Amino acid sequence: MAKKIMVAEDDPGILDAMSQMLEGEGYEVVASVDAGIIEKIYDILPDLLLLDIWMSGVDGRDICRKLKNQEVTKHIPVIMVSANKDTKVIAKEAGADDYLAKPFEMDELLAMAEKYTR
């Protein structure tokens, strides 16, 4: 069964490219530019969440903290994605499992996807 990856990223271009990369490797991608997609996480329970730090006014750090504090979602690996050079620090603070700095290397994204959905 294909592994499910949820992508919450507010730029449609990046979202599309990421989806193409992941789908090309056989992942099932649930993606949206709307932060509201996070609410579906309880039904979908993906194997990995790629989360943009800033999604039109919604702070990804808050979402991450919330997910990591809930019994149902805390096992889902969260990778924070941002153009900010301090993504690493931010991701650590929010309790995320890893971070991906934009612009990213395709190989890097795929290696991470593999690592966290194993």
Added chain:
Amino acid sequence: MNNMIINKISKVLKKSIEKEKKQSLKIENLLDAVKYAQDIIDTVREPFLVLNDSLHVVTANPAFYSMFKVVKKDTEGTLVYELGDRQWDIPKLRKLLEDVLPKKKIFNDFEVTHDFQSIGEKTMLLNARRIDHSPLILLAIEDITMQKQYADLKESNEKRFRALIEKSADAIALVNLAGKVSYASPSTKSVIGYTPKEFQKQTNPFDLVPPDERETVTQLFEKLLKKPGSSEHVVYRIEHKNGSLVWIESVMTNLINDPNVKAIVINYRDVSVRKELETQKDNFIGIASHELKTPVTIIKAYTQILQKRFEKLGDEAANQSLAKMNAQINKLNTLIGDLLDITKIETGEIVFNKVMFDFDSLLKETLEDVQLTSDKHDIKLRGVVNKQVYADRERIGLILVNLLTNAIKYSPKSKDIIVQSSIDKSNVVVGVQDFGIGIPRESFHAVFDRFFRVKTPKGDTFPGLGLGLYISAEIIKRHKGKMWIISQVGKGSTFYFSIPINGKQKTKILKKDGRNKK
């Protein structure tokens, strides 16, 4: 009988002779006295006139003749007002000689300015007195034209400089050793809202600085106090009388040892507008470069997707082109990253991600990465640190990349680049040496400035924003390290940086202290 008469006559004669003798002695004494007086008058360098009751000149001294360009013949016996073509017919002098003197017998230091035909305008101090029991008047004339001109000049200079200070848009304050404001210029009001008097009442000129900045400014001031002649440039905020915070740029100069000043001179101005513009600029660059990152990310992503497809299709040529495109995108991304970094450095928002890492492996990794970008150069690593270092690994890596790419860029005609690492006390020291064009000594201090760019002897510059070394130096500074350069034009440059091995230590000690106190 005859004898008696003779005796008598001889007695009378004797007496009369003695009397005459006495008289001639008196006359001699008198003559001596006159000569004595005349000698004095002749010797004195001040012009001097002796007038009789009817104000005719009895005598004048050589100083008078030489100063007023007149001769004895035309002077003695002449009415004082008629001297030298009636040049002396000065109303004020007339008044003094004819009104004041008969009543008071004496007048002192009357200042007269008069334009003489022969010698031009002169300012004189006149002193006169009637000699007791004699119809003579002594008139001394002191030429104070030069002193007067000098005093006027001094006064006008003083007025001019005072006006410069008082009319200057910059406010000026003098602070004495006790830290009290001893002078505040009128512009104080336009800059910080307080009148000079109100400002002088402040117990300390830095009372108006918000508490969180006060210590920094006060420390700087105290540092300055210890070094007479030195000056400090500082930008801080001050609470305006209307309650708003204004940005102040101030230059403080220690003139304690200058006898004319004996104070710390603080020259300051309101730079709020400039600061506001700087903030806008920083924000703009920050937002703009952040916005640029999104399209770069997308272009890069699709480039890589295409690359993968061509790779699968076995189209090596297309794959190669896309790899080159990807490399250029990375370059673009580095430039954007520099712009973002510089904004963060300027706004103090830069965050470090300090970790413990093996310094030698960072050096090795970075060298290998950079070596891949140039087959014309041979990067050699010398020395072993053999230490775990606590620092921002990624940023230190970027600094190394920056130094190495600079070394490659500025040594197009030589092959070797040497990276030397070592330990100096509690610091790791890294030197990156190239054998390229070099940098003249006078530019050493400027290489770490923003926008500095090396010029070739022909005046050409190399591509780049001129931000790399500035950012590197700022990052090293924030690691409590140092960055410096040794270079010779035509021979090459060595860029060094050193950082503390255990950047953590300091914080640890502080925490421990804090606990102990509790």
